Amino acid sequence: MYSSLLRTPGDWFADFEQLQDRIDELLGGRAATSSIRAVGRAGAFPALNVGTWAEALEIYAFAPGIDPKSIDVSVEKGVLSIAGERPAMNNAGAANKSGSEERNVYAQERFTGRFRRVVALSEDADPSRVEATYRNGVLKIVVPKRESSKPRQIQVASGS
């Protein structure tokens, strides 16, 4: 169902790809050829998945715990950017009642601070009709394709 974008679990090759990614990450390696404005940087926040279908390009940004109003999505010259800030919740949010109390921190892996990610849109994308929705911590951005680039059936007229 959602395997198209997130890979089927147990995918034999996915394990190798993950290993490859991990090696790339460690060695700072990159794919040999990529778009000049390609999305990249493994481990950046928010993580992005991009998918395409006949009608639109869909970008999923995994940005949990952010006020949707504070996310800035903009398109300029074919480059879509997602920017915002995730405040540290340590002293606010969860345990504000014990603000003055002594606290031990055992793990602090979650991203905090300002973020900005950019995606170069393909030529067939129509940036004038971008739509963004935020649900369960995932920002979904739909960029419709231009009418002219959509696949269409051409009627063959019978020459009489």
Next chain:
Amino acid sequence: MQGQSNTAMQTQQGQQAQPSQQHQVNTRQAPALLPPVDIFEDGSGITLVADLPGVSREDLSIGVDGRNLTIEAPLRLGEADSLVSVYAEVRANQFRRSFELSSDLDTARIDAGLRDGVLTLRIPKLEQAKPRRVEVRVE
């Protein structure tokens, strides 16, 4: 932070390498995403905050098996079937992470809340484990 010696919770990083978990129905554990967490402790308990984007309340499962706390949830985006992936940084559709709880924590009174893909777990300490001020009487 890493150097804390008496960590009340120990992170089990090597999940895939542990086939001993009985509640797993799959013969082989599917690759799962390890959600990043913040863990802090105050006098009355431990708070765990985990990033679980794309997880809805109904799908989230938090299990306590003895001293083991496991957070498990499928990641659902609800995209169209015809969508073809062109680029993916998130390459699994399941989150899973386990923690070992120390015996001073009250596993029966864990409180969980999920909002905008962020899970907040509150694990209170057992009454006898809470720090207490001992009055020193002046004689």
